[in-house]
Amino acid sequence: MSKLYIVIPAYNEEENIIDVINDWYPVVEKVGGESRLVIINDGSKDKTYDMMQKIKKEKKLKLFEPMTKDNSGHGATILYGYHYAIDQGADYIFQTDSDGQTLPEEFWQFWQEREQYDMLIGHRNKRQDGSSRVFVTKTLKWVIRFCFGVKVTDANTPFRLMKVDTLKQYIGLIPKDYNLSNVIISVIYAKRGLAVKYIPITFRPRQGGVNSINLKRIFGIGKQALKDFRVIGKTI
Secondary structure, three states: OOOEEEEEEEEOOOOOOOHHHHHHHHHHHHOOOEEEEEEEEEEEOOOOOHHHHHHHHOOOOOOEEEEEOOOOOHHHHHHHHHHHHHHOOOEEEEEEOOOOOOOOHHHHHHHHHHOOOOOOHHHHHHHHOOOOHOOOOHHHHHHHHHHHHHOOOOOOOOOOEEEEEHHHHHHOOOOOOOHHHHHHHHHHHHHHOOOOEEEEOHHHHHHOOOOOHHHHHHHHHHHHHHHHHHHHHOOO
């Protein structure tokens, strides 16, 4: 039986976290075995982690592992979760976010095709979270092509299923605490010619709370990314 770890970072998501747990816990329950839902509290300043612990205890969610750590950002928290899942002997890692923008029922098409691909990624072809986000995604696509010479359909989608046997061969190429870890994973897989499939998914508006990433921060991240891409490009 395949061992699935669902990795979800969470930062100040007290408005969404209960719904996210209720949405995604049935997935690991259905997969069964030693699968786990791993939600990592990234140093939230609200009651996110307290609520995670409370629902685990009240509902006796044996396959749910609420974790917490100091704040290091979305990408670094994802990377932390990937290393944890690998260390725990997961066969597959699925990553999504804690803002309620993705739908658990769309996971099953990915799961059905898991053996055929090293990674399956959701393609947000009809995003519902604003024109500025669409602009960022399109810009990132061209920046990746310029910096790395590869075409990546949707590099940073928080809806991806990965074979651990493949991921652990390349995860060491990603710098510790790197902010755009999913982007670099997508680039590495494209450059190495690995088996990747993009599947259209629904991507709703944030279901509650406030997005911690604004346009000013996006610009700053993009500026830093260009510098990082030049360095990382020499190693991958």
